[in-house]
Amino acid sequence: xxxxxxxxxLDLYRGGKAQRLLFTGGASPFRHGQxxxxxxxxxxxxxxxxxxxxxAMASTPPVINTAEEAVAIRQLLPASQARVLLVTSAFHMRxxxxxxxxxxxxxQPFPVDFQARGRWAGPLWQDxxxxxxxxxxxxxxxxxxxxxxxxxx
Numbered sequence: 001x002x003x004x005x006x007x008x009x010l011d012l013y014r015g016g017k018a019q020r021l022l023f024t025g026g027a028s029p030f031r032h033g034q035x036x037x038x039x040x041x042x043x044x045x046x047x048x049x050x051x052x053x054x055x056a057m058a059s060t061p062p063v064i065n066t067a068e069e070a071v072a073i074r075q076l077l078p079a080s081q082a083r084v085l086l087v088t089s090a091f092h093m094r095x096x097x098x099x100x101x102x103x104x105x106x107x108q109p110f111p112v113d114f115q116a117r118g119r120w121a122g123p124l125w126q127d128x129x130x131x132x133x134x135x136x137x138x139x140x141x142x143x144x145x146x147x148x149x150x151x152x153x
Contacts (some may be wrong), residue, residue: 004113022057024069074103082106089113
């Protein structure tokens with residue numbers, strides 16, 4: 001569960017900026033043993049416990065990637081409704097918006113989860129420890145590569 005996306009959606013609904021909350025039920029093909037209904041059930045349950053009426057929420061069936069999410073969201077909406085307020089991480093917004101627009105949706109982006117480095121460490125030659133591998137650097141590389149591959153597909 002991504003708390004930034006989840007709570008931003010709740011705030012937009014409570015603030016009257018969104019009429020409904022549409023959650024996507026992600027099911028990663030790389031997480032074996034994870035129940036496919038888990039994420040969507042968690043979102044719907046938590047939102048209900050926080051006072052969101054069931055009639056104001058819906059969820060897609062399990063989907064694997066952002067392209068499938070866009071198709072599933074389009075199918076949840078009446079044909080006459082094309083405007084969506086898309087809440088996703090700032091890093092992911094450009095690709096997600098493009099995929100949703102391909103489904104004929106008019107997207108109003110609402111980026112969350114902005115990522116920034118705490119400080120500039122200076123040129124690499126001034127601090128040789130920057131050349132050492134780290135878990136954080138591997139995580140950043142993994143996310144960047146995943147996003148780049150998603151843009152190619």
